[in-house]
Amino acid sequence: MKICIVGGVAGGASAATRLRRLSEDADIVLFEKGDYISYANCGLPYYIGGAIQEKDALLVTKPDLLRNRFRIDVRTENEVLAIHRAEKELQVKNLRTGEVYTESYDKLILSPGAEPKRPPLPGIDLDGVFTLRTVTDMERIDAYLKGRSASRAVVVGGGFIGVEMAENLQRRGLDVTIVEFADQVVASLDPEMAQILHRHLTEHGVSLRLKTGLAGIAQVDTGLQVELSDGSAIESDLVLLSIGVSPENKLAKEAGLHLGVGNSIAVSASYQTSDPNIYAVGDAIGVTHLVSGKETLVPLAGPANKQGRLAAENALGGHQAAQPVQGSSVLKAFDLTAASTGLNEKQAKALGLSYRKTYIHPQSHASYYPGATPISMKMLFDGNGAILGAQAVGYEGVEKRIDVLATAIRLHGTVYDLEELELCYAPPFSSAKDPVNMLGFTAANILKGDMPVYYAEDIPGLSPEGTTRLDVSTPAEFGMSTIPGYQNIPLDELRGRLSELDPNKPVYVTCRVGLRGYLATRILKQHGFDAYNLSGGMKTYQLARETES
Incomplete structure (x- = not known):
C-alpha cells in the first residue's frame, strides 16, 4: 500500500x-x-x-x-x-x-x-512586519533584528504566541507593546484571572493596549507607524502579527x-x-x-x-476512534505561569450551561517551608459535581495542579473525587491538603450547602438596607482595603459580637482570600443567620474590579 x-x-x-x-x-x-x-x-x-x-x-x-x-x-x-x-x-x-x-x-x-491570519489592512506586507509559525519565520525575524538597531516592537494580538513573543522580544532588549482587540490577553483565561498576567506584564515593562485593534501600518522615516483603531499610533521597528490562525x-x-x-x-x-x-x-x-x-x-x-x-x-485498516479534546494549555510569561483545561466561564455562558464556580488562592507548597508563592485558582463544576474546567496563575506548581485536574476531567471525575485524591506531599512541594484537594473541598461545600457563596459580580446588586456586609479580616487588613459598605468584625471576635448583627438580614461575608470568610459563614449559619461567603475573598474582588477599569 x-x-x-x-x-x-x-x-x-x-x-x-x-x-x-x-x-x-x-x-x-x-x-x-x-x-x-x-x-x-x-x-x-x-x-x-x-x-x-x-x-x-x-x-x-x-x-x-x-x-x-x-x-x-x-x-x-x-x-x-x-x-x-x-x-x-x-x-x-x-x-x-x-x-x-x-x-x-x-x-x-x-x-x-x-496559517497565521493576515488581515487585509494597509501596510500589512511591509518589511519589518512578521508572523511566527515556522522555523523559517523565526530565522527571518532573527536576521531582521541582527541586521539593524531595532529598539521597539509592537505585538498585535495577546494570545499565547503574542505574550511569549512580547517576553522574548523584551529580553532581546526591545521596548514592547501588545495591542489586543479584546479586553484581556490569553483568551483561555477568564478576565479576572488574566488580570494577574496584565499586572505582571506591565511590571516587566510591557505596555498593554487593550480594547484596541490594528487599523494599518505605514512606513515613516523613523521606522514603522502602527495605526490603531482608536485613532492613535505607535512608532515601531518591528511588528509581529499574532492574531490567531x-x-x-x-x-x-x-x-x-x-x-x-x-x-x-x-x-x-x-x-x-x-x-x-x-x-x-x-x-x-x-x-x-x-x-x-x-x-x-x-x-x-x-x-x-x-x-x-x-x-x-x-x-492501514484499523478502527481507532477520534478522541475528544479538552484544550489543556500552559503559558510562561516572565516569572508567571498560567494554565487552563476544559471550559472557561465565557465558554460556559456562551453554551448556556448551568454551572457553579469556586476561587481559591493557596500557597504553592507548605507556607512554613521557605519560598512558597501564591497560586490563584478557579474551577467550574455543575450541580452534580462534574468538573467543567479549571484555570490557575502563579509562580510555581501551576501546571502540575492543572494537569491533575485535566486528568480528573478526562476520567469523568467529580469535585468529590478531588477531595479524596492522594497526591504527593512534602513541605518543599505541596501541603498536606494540596490546592487540588482544596478546590474539591470548597466546591463540595458549595454543593452540599455548607458554604453558600456569592461572587464579586454580585456585590453591586446587594441592598445596603436589606443586607449586612461583613469583613472578618483583622483591623489592620481592613484599614488597608475593604469593599465599600462593609463593616469590620474580626473573625476571632465574631462569636462574642453576634448581637451586633441583625438576625433578619442575610449576612454577606468577606476576608482576604475566602478561608476566614468560610469559617465565619459556618459560625453564622449555626447561630441561625442566613450567611454567604465571598468566593476568593478580597483578592478575587480586586482582580474583578481591575478588569472593569
Whole structure:
C-alpha cells in the first residue's frame, strides 16, 4: 500500500513514523513545502529571546533520520498543489527546481496545519512586519533584528504566541507593546484571572493596549507607524502579527472535500474526510470538545500528534476512534505561569450551561517551608459535581495542579473525587491538603450547602438596607482595603459580637482570600443567620474590579 502524507510537522510526522512501526511493507511518502519537518514550533519564541541558542535543538526529527531509520521518502521543499481524487494522484511542485510532477497514492493523510491570519489592512506586507509559525519565520525575524538597531516592537494580538513573543522580544532588549482587540490577553483565561498576567506584564515593562485593534501600518522615516483603531499610533521597528490562525484548507477545498467548523476540514470519528481514501489531522480539522460535546478548533501540538497516530492505524485498516479534546494549555510569561483545561466561564455562558464556580488562592507548597508563592485558582463544576474546567496563575506548581485536574476531567471525575485524591506531599512541594484537594473541598461545600457563596459580580446588586456586609479580616487588613459598605468584625471576635448583627438580614461575608470568610459563614449559619461567603475573598474582588477599569 502506498500512503502519501501532506505536511511534515506534528501530525504528519507522527503519522509517518506510526505507519512504519505498523507496517514494514507500506510505501510512505511525506511532502513538506517548508525546509524543515517535525520541529518544535512552540519553542520558536525562545530562540528569538535567547533561551534556546541552537536552532538544531528545535528540530525534533531531521529528514535523514526518517529516511534512514524509518525508510520514509521525505520530500522537503515539495508543495502539493492539487489532489486529483478520481485518479488518486497528487500534483506536486519541487520548489527547489520548479519541476511539477504527479504522485499516486492508495491512501492520503492531510496534515497541512493552520496559517497565521493576515488581515487585509494597509501596510500589512511591509518589511519589518512578521508572523511566527515556522522555523523559517523565526530565522527571518532573527536576521531582521541582527541586521539593524531595532529598539521597539509592537505585538498585535495577546494570545499565547503574542505574550511569549512580547517576553522574548523584551529580553532581546526591545521596548514592547501588545495591542489586543479584546479586553484581556490569553483568551483561555477568564478576565479576572488574566488580570494577574496584565499586572505582571506591565511590571516587566510591557505596555498593554487593550480594547484596541490594528487599523494599518505605514512606513515613516523613523521606522514603522502602527495605526490603531482608536485613532492613535505607535512608532515601531518591528511588528509581529499574532492574531490567531486559520485552518489550512486550500487543498481540501479545491479537491471538493467537505468543510466543517471554522472552515476546517471535516472528518469522521476515524479521521476520514468525505473521501474514504483521504484522512486529515492536526490544526486543519475540527475536533469534539470533551466537556461541551461541541465541534470546535483546538490548534495544539499534543492533540495533533495523537491524531496522526490514530489516522495512521486507520489508513492501514484499523478502527481507532477520534478522541475528544479538552484544550489543556500552559503559558510562561516572565516569572508567571498560567494554565487552563476544559471550559472557561465565557465558554460556559456562551453554551448556556448551568454551572457553579469556586476561587481559591493557596500557597504553592507548605507556607512554613521557605519560598512558597501564591497560586490563584478557579474551577467550574455543575450541580452534580462534574468538573467543567479549571484555570490557575502563579509562580510555581501551576501546571502540575492543572494537569491533575485535566486528568480528573478526562476520567469523568467529580469535585468529590478531588477531595479524596492522594497526591504527593512534602513541605518543599505541596501541603498536606494540596490546592487540588482544596478546590474539591470548597466546591463540595458549595454543593452540599455548607458554604453558600456569592461572587464579586454580585456585590453591586446587594441592598445596603436589606443586607449586612461583613469583613472578618483583622483591623489592620481592613484599614488597608475593604469593599465599600462593609463593616469590620474580626473573625476571632465574631462569636462574642453576634448581637451586633441583625438576625433578619442575610449576612454577606468577606476576608482576604475566602478561608476566614468560610469559617465565619459556618459560625453564622449555626447561630441561625442566613450567611454567604465571598468566593476568593478580597483578592478575587480586586482582580474583578481591575478588569472593569
